[in-house]
Amino acid sequence: MQYNVTCNKCNRTFMITADGNDKIHCNCPYCGESLLVNLPTLASPVTPSVQQPIMGQGEQKGSGSTLKVLLTILIVLFLGGLAVFGYIYWNNQKEVAQQELQAQRKAQADSMMQVRAQIEAQEAEAQRQDEKRKSICRFLESFYKKAVLTDDADADFYSRYLTDYCHRMVFGTEGSYDYDVDEATVWWGAFGNTATEPDFNQLQRNLKVDAIDDNWYKVRLSQDGETEYRQVKVLSQDGHILIDDVR
Template sequence: MQYHVTCNKCNRAFTITADSGDRMKCTCPYCGQSLLVNLPAMAEPVTPVVQQPVSPSVQPPVTGQGGNDGKGIAVKILLTVLIVLILGGLGVFAFVQWQNKKEAARLELQAQRKAHADSLMQIRAQQEAQEAEAQRVDEQRKSVCNFIKSFYQKAVLVDDVDVNFYERYLTDYCRRMIFGVLEDYESDVEDGTIWWGAFGNTASDPDKIQLLRNLSITPVEGNWYKVRLTQDGATEYRQLKVLTKDGHVLIDDVR
């Protein structure tokens, strides 16, 4: 006998053929839902119903009830795997970027420290060079002061000076300035007097022992040095300019 059955999933009706009073299983031809149908003991005649053709888009799966569920689970698993892969890739990318930034920061800091160290070394080298130059100049000035002091002790503040001997410590310019330009020039003034007038004091009665005891030489500027001549509380100064030629110190000017 034929019975009308309504699917409890898609609510569509369809017709089945079975004996009355039986309990049977059937499948909805529209959605594929499995149904357990209790048939009445007395069957009522039914008007045959022409079943509508099932659209291909709603054909029941061949594999029965578990087909859709299996596909849904597979899709969920696939989506989960894709999400995990994407998140993992993003995490790896972020970690690599963080490592690169960290390395770049380390290299930049290292470069800054090196530049700072190089700058300090350059400053220290400049300071050392300046100190060395200052020390060289100071030693040179001390050497010149000692030369001038020795020159006064041996060639000026003594009696009976051999002027011709100590002329070798003068440049040609200084010699011509003191004794004259012409070699054949004859003066009524003795060389010793001219010599004392150039390097000594103006006292009428110079006390060379006292002058020697109070003698001091100090650098002024450039190649000029100041000679202090003090006698009986009166002080006079002579300024000498020196040149270094072939490793020898020479007096180039006096005033």
């Protein structure tokens, strides 16, 4: 006879066939649980039941394979995310390093340009000062040749190249001792040498002017093997070079 049996473990119902025994051992076809079934004394008609599909090993393997695939996909996505993050971080660090390197190079270039500009400015200033000294030396050489080392020196005319201070120092002021002395004598005493008989040709040939600093210049007066020096101070007023002192 056929009997309906409910599994104690999975609570699923299945059908068995037995003949006149009080008890029977069987296994649940769904979960494999071993069961001891007590058969009823009077057999009751059995209504055939639709068996639930039993998950076979193939389905279990398919489910396990799907889980493995999902885990593999998750791992790949995780590792891929790490790789992308690592690449982005490395690329950002590379860009930062390049920017810092460019900034350093720019700072070095700017510093070199500043140093070069300073050097060029210093060289230009030195050249300007050198040209200024050469110009003053030429002025003093011309002044001495035309206004001092010549027979017809015109002290009154060339006194225009003296500042007021130097003019008073050379010619004196009204009422002073030097004021009544002959202009030519005073002029030669201020700018000439101490030779008894000056040789103007020889003095002009040996004339040399050198810069002491920006304002003072040394004039060499040499004749007959004797050399004397005059120190002349010059100033620039209204674009003109004037003699401010002589010693």
